[in-house]
Structures are given as structure tokens and as C-alpha cells.
Amino acid sequence: MHRTRVRIVEDALDANNTIARANRDDFDRHGVGVVNLMSAPGAGKTTLLERALDDLPGVRVGVLEGDVAGSFDADRLSLLHIPVAQLNTGAGFGGECHLDANMVRTALPALPLAELDLLVIENVGNLVCPAEFRVGEDARIMICSVTEGEDKPLKYPLMFRACELVLVNKIDLLPHLAFDVDRLLANLEAVNPGVRHMLVSAHTGEGVDDFRDWLAAVPARVRAAA
């Protein structure tokens, strides 16, 4: 039974990767750099995007919002006057806990790819399954907030290993928490040696300039690699 399950999972991931490559081809054809933004629920993905995308110099950005239900985050980001498409995963059943390549593919017609340099895909809030499904992105970013505890890289290693950039958010709350940043970074280094990280506060804006610069450089990086 376990072997059957493994085979079903492998088949599902193979199918996912095939569709992810088709998404990638579409992104390349339009010259769009794509990042997949992941975190636990409430780590601050949308608030950070509100800050970072508000003034992205010389980069035409769009957002694909993934949520089980509702369009709260898409509504917030639409106020930035950028193209935002909503993808809900909650049809029928309790809801999918992640985006996969096919869901992203079905949402692409709602986005003007030809008019974008950068697409940010905001995944469903979850530290497990989103890391398992490539959607055709160039880079994966994960946000962990300092209210979640220093042990998270060790408890959710695949997520912390899967990303090229880790944002440590809510550092404005550090004076009020028993949280050891060095311990978090040591745990991060243990599961993903050398991964880039930034300390940020989406609330106060501290560190957000660095993240904005990093995002703004994605399209050029992707074109240089092509």
C-alpha cells in the first residue's frame, strides 16, 4: 500500500512538472520573471507585497493570489493599481492547501503577461505542501515571522530548503518576544547552507528596500540566464 501511494505521488509530481514547464515556456515567451512567495498563514506575505510592490522602479509587476477562500488579499493589492488575479483552491472539498502548476495555468489567461516584467505568485499559507509543487517560477521566496519561533526550519525542512531567499518578518516585534534571531539563522543554515536571508518589518518598512531591490532585479536576472 505504501509503495502504491509513493507511485501515485510520483505520478502526480511528474504531471505537475510537465505543466510547470509549459507555464515556464509561456513566461519565457513573454519575458516575465516569476517568483513563488510562500509562508505560514499570517506571516505577512500580503502586507510585505503592499510595501514592496508600491514603488518598484521600472518593473511592471502583476500578482497571482492563491487562497483557499475569499479575495481579501487580491482586493488589498488591487489598490496598488497593478494587475491582480485571484485563484481559489477551495472548490467543493475542504480546499487544496497549496497551488500546483495546473491551477496556476488555469489562472494565466486572467493576467496580461505581455505587459508584465515580473509576476509574483502568492501561495496558500502553509509550510508543507507548497514546497512540493513547482509552478514554473524562477525563484522561491519564503517568509517566516519572528512570532513563529526559531525551530521552524528544523520542523519544516523542505520548505526552508526549497527557497532561494528567506525573509524574516515582523522584526519590529523582537523587543516584545523571547526570540533569538541567531538561533533561527543557525537553524536555517543547518537545513539550507548559504541561503540568502533578509530581516524585514512589513509593518515599519525596515529592510523592505533590500527586498524591493531584490525583486526588481529578478527580470534582468532571468533574461541574462536565458
Place this chain on the structure above:
Amino acid sequence: MHRTRVRIVEDALDANNTIARANRDDFDRHGVGVVNLMSAPGAGKTTLLERALDDLPGVRVGVLEGDVAGSFDADRLSLLHIPVAQLNTGAGFGGECHLDANMVRTALPALPLAELDLLVIENVGNLVCPAEFRVGEDARIMICSVTEGEDKPLKYPLMFRACELVLVNKIDLLPHLAFDVDRLLANLEAVNPGVRHMLVSAHTGEGVDDFRDWLAAVPARVRAAA
């Protein structure tokens, strides 16, 4: 294809419910009340259990710890000198994002059910899939922390609907957050009208007495209902 997926999901849930009933029978035979504790990663499940289980009057309690990887939480709770069993969901693949009835069943031999009145099952940190899989519990508790934002009941409605008790944790941080408790409670009422809630701080201990009393009453409530 969508219909096939729905059928596979329904079959999986049917199989899960069958095993959940077998777990339930075992719990009943030993007179054990069982609660399933769920939350997003880092909402404070383990810290709250450290506080609440340390002095549970007249109730013999054990814990089943669900994690993708590691035994950090089980190690912490073992210091309370209560029976703790660890269940890791991360074999091979990136890891299961929830506990199901069969995983719990495989872990039961590691727990002295005959010597327990109450079993607390700490689920994997996730606001989606844990709500979809009954494991044989009497009650489901979910913790949301005030650092996660007021919109969570609307974004993860199944989780907030699935539980009999909602703990709003980390209220010690309220003075440092732009968080509106009344708005959270209104959103909670919208998805699960009349559900019981408690405001707590696992850090300072505020409100934990009420939760401890609620937990301590579970075995008697289960026996009365049998």
C-alpha cells in the same frame, strides 16, 4: 479528470473515517477522552500545552505529537513527566501536512491508553488539511494567534468551522499590534456561529486556567455522553 479526483478524495475520506471509528472504539474501551489540537505553524500549540498540562487536576493525560520532522515538541512535553509519543509524517516525500486516522492508529501502541483519562493529539501546523481528517477525537480545538491577522476565519473557513473551541493566543502582544479582537471574533462568528472561544497567552499564562478547566472536563463529558 476533476470527477476522478473528487472520487479519489471521497474514497480516501471514507477509508479515513473507517479507521477513525476503530480508533474511537479503542479510546472508548479504555475510557479515554481525546482532543485534536490544530493551528498554523508557530501559533503556540506546544507552549500552551506546557502551561495547561503541567497541573491538570485529577486527570491522567498523554500526548501524541504530530510533526513533519523532528521531535522538538515531544522532547519539551516529556519534561512534564507524562506519556508522549512522536509521530513524524515526513517519510520520503516532502511530508504529509496533516495527521490522518491511520497515522494515529499506528502510533497508539506507543501510548499507555489504559492508564490515561485524556489524550491530546497535537496536529501538524497547518490551517487546511488537518480539518479534513477525523482521527477518532471527541473534540477539536484550534488556536489562532493575534499575530496572524483578523481575516483568518474567512480565509480558512473549514478549519474554524470544524472545531468546538477556538483559543485566541498571544494576547500579551496586543499592545504592540494593530489587531482588532472584536473583528476577529465577528469573523469567527460568521463562519462558526456560537462557537466557544477563549483569549489566552501561553507566554504570560493569562486565560490558561479556563483552558485547563475545559480540558480537565473532557473525560467526564465523554463518559456522560457514552
